[in-house]
Amino acid sequence: MHFHQLIGRCFVGALFLILSAWSPANTSSGELFGSATKSAIDVEPLEYFHKTHPAMGTEFSIDIYAHNQSEADRAINLAFDEVDRLEDLLSNYRPSSELSRISREASNEPVTTDPETFRFLQRAFYWSARSEGAFDITVGPLLRAWGFFFQGGRIPSGSELVSLRSKVGWQKVILDSQARTVSFSHHQSMELDPGSIGKGFAIDQVVTMLHGLGVTSAFLSAGGSTLYAIGAPPGTTGWPVNIPDPIHPGRIASRILLKDSSLSTGACTEKFFIKDGHRYCHIFDPKSLRPVEGVLQTSVIDPSATDSDALSTVVFVLDPTLSRRVIESTPGRKALVFRRPQTHQSCLNMNWPGDPCGQA
């Protein structure tokens, strides 16, 4: 799952956007952490550990409170093993992944897949249906045509774009939950690209695993774009996250405390190309087959990292009214959208805490 790493590398100069979680100072407040039950745990205070791991074309990181180094090592190593397992499962850059097998074979006949991969695809296509096609993991050929994989950016001709219509489109993918099969209705191979939901899916799996290990305070980041907070640092009410204000560089638009929830951000500051003074973004509107215009940054909070990851793209692509409908229909879901100031109302607050648009 390389997630268009190449463009990211070429233009990564503007990477200041990365959401940052502060590193809380070491604490010896094990006693503040009332959930300790075993005697060994009572005597050892919680310590703070941090580790990074390259995966899915970006860098994953884990901040964790554990009672000792070996407990932290265990949890972190298992977590990163799980991320690697999911990259093996879902990478569109690895021909040996299950997703690549499906992309390759589902044009011939229905491909039976394992329940986990099927669940991943179901959720991805749920968001396609829910967003009326704004979210679509079949847009790989569009990114290719616009030079986002290897060429550093190009603008395809109108006829080239028209010819791509037959190659992309979530409605061409048929999921049969009874037989657990995937097939492509137009009998052509497709390119299923997990880039807009896979990191969130991986984070959710790791969260489930860490819960199973009894971890009560940890912060996970998939390259800064999808975050998840398990509990809170000892003695606090949440893991602090800063949302930068893309209209006023250097300014923080919102500072929130994340707890048992995820936050994902989509932005055009990281992966884009500039041609004739115009910035072309790597997030596409599947309807126009063109990069989305006028949106600078979206952030979404949702209990599920899979959903927040997908939703950060949904509200990037959908118009504000429809975005608001998707976000505000579900309690616990929040979004903050920054658009280019001259085109629209530049800061849109959808259930976001505080007054992030106050200074916009």
Added chain:
Amino acid sequence: MIDRRHFLQGLSATAIAADSLIGLGADADTPGLTQAEAEVAKQILPSKDSSPLHIGIIGPGSRGKELVRNFLRVPGIKIVAASDVYAPRFQELNDLCGYPVAALSDFRELCDRKDLDAIVVATPLGLHADHVLAALASGHAVYGEKTMAYTVDQARQIVSAVEAGKRLYQVGHQYRYSPWIRAAIARVQAGEIGTVTHIEGYWHRNNDWRRPVPDPSLERLINWRLYHQWSLGLLAELGSHHIDIANWVFGSTPITALASGSICRYHDGRETDDNVQAVLGYSDGRRFIFNSVTDNAKMGDQLWLYGNKGSLNLTLEDATFFYEPHQIERAKPSAHGEEKGVTTSASYRSSGEMPYRGPGRPVNVTTAEDPTTAATRAFIYCVRTSSRPIADVHVGLGSALAVVQSNQARLQKREIEVPPPSM
């Protein structure tokens, strides 16, 4: 031992035009596929048959669940029963399958079931023979994890049970089903790097090989790989795959084994070595050298095949050829019979001793899927069609003989014989 290639030629494998069949398609310069390759291609072809087939699993632990995940990618497969001595596995298996699987605490109950088409054995190595033999005795087809058995006797018992009972048994040497490894080895066998005399396998990791243990009383059950009772250590858990590939490339099993090992990094009460080295001797002085360390992962998991005309590098994701500089050629006298003088020099060129660098020539395959996905699908094909698996009981025996005897050599600190496959 029946030579596998001859055996397969004896099968009724129709000689199909391989290209139309597979897409196991290798480089354009790959020689035509042998019948063995055609048989593999047939077995790993996407399955069109989705008739219901029921599987039971003994030991749905971490590897067992990975096998289940792969079996569930084959149309028509349902996991209906599992046995394990560690109860949390049952819920994990249910979560993986998305439906409840009958949970049994005794593997004999599982073998007794009449509703199973095949049994998967993914238990600790020391228990393989008990479980595989019981499953075969109850008349079931068996997919058994590697290494096939913990002792030579047990391995031979499994061979006898399969042959006498005409049972279907496939061993978990899934690299036999890896498209890029097959395509590369086919080219080696066609002479692309000359005669292969040496194979080196590295399987290096940087972790303590431990699984988290919820309660200290479960240490030996969950971390069984670290204790002699059921484990032959790194030689078996990692080395057996490489040994299988060496047996495949050399077309035979080794005749001698030398090995050493130690615990030099993880002094945590484990019994099996945290690093091992083995040298297996094959006929005509050919050698396979295995090396595994667990505190540095630079080399990762890779094999090198060395022939006098070139080298092949095999990894979990790809295969790459490198070629030796041109060999000495017979010199031709100049046409007019007048030789040029030679200018003296005394230079030693270090470049002649430098490792080859650069990308090499990768082997291109169009269907580079996960070898376990292919191996499990091939097993189901064999169950449905009563075909003989590629990684059959003889493949399992060949690797097991070498693993068990290497471990003996390690214990006895001397070179020992590896008995021939057929007694």
